[in-house]
Amino acid sequence: MELSPSAHVDTFCRDRLPAFHLWPQLHYDLPELTYPDRLNCAQRLLDDAVGRWGADRPCLLTPTGRWSYGDLLRRANQVARVLVEDFGLRPGNRVLLRGPNNPWLVAAWFGVLKAGGVAVTTMPLLRAAELAQLHDISRPAVALCDHRYVGELGAADTPGLPVLAYGGDNDDDLVRRCETKAGTFSNAVTAADDVALIAFTSGTTGRPKATLHFHRDVLANADTFSRHVLKPRQDDVFTGTPPLAFTFGLGGLVVFPLHVGAATLLIEQASPERLADLVAEHGVTVLFTAPTAYRAMLAAGVADRLAGLRRCVSAGEAMPAQVWEEFRAATGVRVIDGIGATEMLHVFISAADDAIRPGATGKPVPGYRARIVDEAGDPVPDGEPGLLAVTGPTGCRYLDDPRQTAYVRNGWNITGDTYVRDRDGYFWYVARSDDMIVTSGYNVAGPEVEKALVTHPYVLECGVVGAPDDRRGMIVKAYVVLRAGVAPDEVAVKELQNHVKQTIAPYKYPRAVEFVAELPRTSNGKLRRGALRERAARAAG
Template sequence: MELTPSAHVDSFCRDNLPAPADRPEFRFTLPELAYPPKLNCAVELLRGSIGRFGADRPCLLTDTETWSYADLDRRSDQVAQVLVRDFGVVPGNRVLLRGPNNPWLVAAWFAVLETGAVPVTTMPLLRAREIDDLVELTRPRLIITDHRFTADLAHVALPVVTYGADGPDDLAAQAGGVREPFAAVDTAGDDVALLAPTSGTTGKPKATMHFHRDVLATTDTFARYVLKPVADDVFTGTPPIGFTFGLGGLVLFPLRFGASTLLLEKASPEELADAVERHHVTVLFTAPTAYKALLSSGKAAALSKLRRCVSAGEHLPVSTWEDFHTATGIKIINGIGGTEMLHIFVSAADDDIRPGSTGRAVPGFEATVLDDAGRPVPDGTPGRLAVKGPTGCRYLADSRQKNYVDNGWNLTGDTYVRDADGYFWYRARNDDMIVSSGYNIAGPEVEQALLAHPDVLEAAVVAAPDPARGTIVHAFVHLRPGAVEDAAALQAFVKQAIAPYKYPRAIDFVTELPKTPSGKIQHYRLRELVAARNRQQ
């Protein structure tokens, strides 16, 4: 498919799209997916919804304030003016966003898109080295961050503007003096709208490139046909907006359908349940481990107002689904998505749910199971999950594009079985990614963090089963002679080197690691050891 003329003055994103032969095959099989050539997804999500549902409807909620749709529109306009006037942002520039889930982060996200620039959504817990990698990869013009998350940015040679603090330099103060509306840039539907970072199995970050039409496609496939929101819904959840799972569930889906969203910066299971009850939340997005923790907290009664619960990020065990249904009467909507695909593409809701199954291909998508040669396997046979639809993987200038896209199919890195009725059943990950409590953690990245400790000679990391988190990071560490076996010290060291959620929750100290004759560590033998221990428990 030929790209339409771009509105980007800065051509960085277009210049770094994958080669045409390496791009996935896109399919637009639903009438809602016939988007116009000119499209700014921020305008459609915000001003389009204002036109359909009204400007005074509640939009962004916290425990202390409520922003209407008009409030978000005005403040995002003001921020957009500041970005252009004070920082010279032009269409196509990248702007890195960093902060917990709160209204000003959402306002900044919309403002960047209105200017025709490209938000780079990041996790607030990333450390300096991880931020450096993203800055080098995406080359942003500036960074917008919550004022509480500047410590790892002091060394970055970029303008940094903060929000949420007092003072004349705060973004809210600068924006507050702007009175005139902002004329949003008329971007192309196939201009890049966002760069969504994701961990590679090697620990080297990748950035997935999604168009303006892709952003809307997630709302007009999974949200419209499976989730089925209504304007009176109140959304909330635990995934950060820096994850595409959180971006969709807490921003894109509610705003597309005129609903409101409760933004929680952080919440324990008990606090989450209380917030759901206090704000009469009806739609909840979180990971399988969080649903299990909600039940363990004894707060099932607080969830009575929920009508929709969505689980993704890791496999949802049938026992968790059944226990949650028994306690609440709610049928969790399971799904698989991914940063590469932007959001969920296999799922099922209501009476279409088969507990233990991930579901069927979401309307607008096609999914199948392939063998190692790229051929479809018979139903009932394990193989590689592959998908096509209106969204797909485009890595920013990354040779790993060829690993994810094969003959037009997006290969998710998961082993699945499809049954005769088209339901997909998860078997395992087929790469080195560890999925723990919904977070993707690259084993080699944790190994590199451990190896930076002066007492560590060798380190190997694998996934280990865990009843609370699904899996955890389990490290095997070979220390230098005379070093003290101090797991807590190593864990603290890793937390300072990389995002804290990536640290190894279990550490075995060993005198040697299993290796091939060429000296390569045999991770599979360590996985077998962990599995054997688990069976004995």
């Protein structure tokens, strides 16, 4: 296997790709997956869109404003100029992005790609220690940060990292800098297999894994799942709740709508009721969110406000058949369920319309192949559980990480999910195969929460697992052994929960805390999380 000559002057990412023999199989079974050797996905998604459909088409909507395709193109070009002219950005440099879902985050993302940089979009709720870790892994040359979120970034250990805020009143603000720049820019002529973005996923050790995705990968997800399953139209209005730092959100709220000339409503934060109001108010037709949100909207009694939807997509965790049936009964919409992975960039098993079987994830998306294997990598018979293995036009490439050999085995991506395939070729979710907790569509590594908890003086030791929950699918539950003299009461529970919220991203905090005298351990002292999961399951049901 050979890569095209890179346009990156800074070869940090290419130098840290796994060795070719550790890559998964890649195949391009569909004609639309044939891309030229020189490809900048920003050119395809934005410049070409303006050329095809005009600058005046609605593009990025907010509850209070609107950017056309021409507006986004001009501002993305200005961001690219700021990066190159004011900060000396060179092709291949990484740029850390931090902020909630809004138009300037999208403009920043496109500006980075236009300049030939590598976008490193981070969750806005991450704390200083987490940001320092991502900085240490990706080594960005500059950070573009929403002015409301600079505090934690400023507190992070990121030596020498220039931070440019946007959206504030500072004279040095990115928005004000952009106003002084021309709205044109000559896009970097990147290779199709130059790295376009680094997306982080949590590992069970708590140390994030950095996944490397090429310019062609960004388009491949639009030419597989979006084109063949979602089938969006130019007159669609997209919206959803996943942050753009999640590849589920990046695809569903930016790549897929722009790929067809549609508009997307960006929401920074919304309750289920507010989300439903915005869907009705803005004529939203395509909604991306997690099963928790669909369940919450039904419980809030706002299904009548969803009448304009024609497509709903669910991912992040398996959608229970009961929720699917209830949502269809209330709205008439058949939710498109799917499984994706940060390593694969987006959804690779799904189904739509008459092909949906409630409770099943679906079949491999056109362009992908999937099977169920045992620990040795051998296929298991239909009807028997095993490990989900996938190949396609995208695949896992960790940045300089020995865990590559755990995710890619025998050329297949092993997602860490246990599945069953039925005799009709449908894939049915069974469970996670590792210690990851999937709660309301968010991935939380139990050991990471444990690390946060044990820094509190109350805690002698702890174990964190997922516990079944009707609303969120799972919740983070902590079993805590307290130090002598600490009362095991609700005051202690609140103290520990608040401590975790202040130490790592707040959504990772344990919603349930149980105080115990001791933790189950193996003979060599290793925590038996399986025993804790069984205990949590018994307590829940």
